[in-house]
Amino acid sequence: MKKMKFVLTTPQGIEDLAKREVEMLIKSAGLKGKVEEKPSGVEGRILAEIEESYYLDEKGKKREFEIASFLNENSRLLHRVIFQLSSTKLSNLEKEKALQEIYDFVSNSLIENYVKISESFAVRGFRKGEHEFTSIDVAKTVGSAIYDKLSKFGTPKVNLDHPSVIFRAEVINDVFFLGIDTTGDSSLHKRPWRVYDHPAHLKASIANAMIELAELDEGSVLDPMCGSGTILIELALRGYEGKIIGIEKYKKHLKGAMMNALAAGVLDKIDLIQGDATRLSHYLDSVDFVISNLPYGLKIGKKKLIPELYMKFFAELSKILGKRGVFLTTEKKAIEKAFEENGFKIIHHRLVGHGGLMVHLYIIK
């Protein structure tokens, strides 16, 4: 059986969880395949080799199972699903030589099998590592190689804004990779329910990673500084049966969380309270789990107020938390001091890439 290769993208630091999710999805669809996290040591990437599979439609006609659509529709942790066309190791990283090698390699690839002359295309470039060229140079080079190749069959159509086919050209260190981005220009973490855009909202993929790390058991879950409600909404969308509660200090964000929950169709599944997390025990006697992306004081609020906010919040939390807490922050010193002084034990720590920063994720009890 022929195997199809997909390069899947996810935030740095949650590759293990994304790998596990993809393995579960493959299994649930009755597919066979192999999933590898961080292929060639590249962070934020998963490589999935999945056997082609067919099914009979209602008219008894044999149809190919659309693996890419299935992953795009069902994953909660992935950002992109890229169908891998080809890849090669560049022999020279000097600008002119590397770009010429990329041009020749693309010219020798069977591009015409993946884009019809009647379809418009665009190339999106990506680059990581030390290079003398930019991702735009890579995209331009690949774009002209594809254009020249397709010219043999007619006049190719380039549409940079709304292309039918998006090629993804990546150079990561000395590896060049060409694929078709089946996700499109809008990453999967940009959920359709987000009608209110909080200035410091959490990526839905990371919210799901935090939910998985919490190992919930249908007990009550609180996000005490819930902003626009990302964690709570994603939890409700997973069909969580336990109580889901959100607290947010500012009316504007709380209203935004309500609008988002309404758009997601889960407003009736979440209790949203306008309140102050430093007075937590005022609203709740107990809660089993807490999952929260705390304020860092970078985008909104003042950074110097963060240590005091954390200290007061964790003092209150120690009065009501039953099981576990999962937190995300850039403020390592402040949060670890607040954990220690309030009797919390760190049971897991990892770094996660969020908005260009590496953010600390903690599980405590």
Ligand SMILES: C[S@@+](CC[C@H](N)C(=O)[O-])C[C@H]1O[C@@H](n2cnc3c(N)ncnc32)[C@H](O)[C@@H]1O
């Ligand atoms: C990093 S944002 C959370 C964003 C949220 N995860 C989302 O995806 O929209 C932190 C939130 O904490 C809220 N906040 C700050 N201090 C608070 C307090 N004392 N009590 C409750 N909420 C507070 C802020 O207004 C902000 O909305």
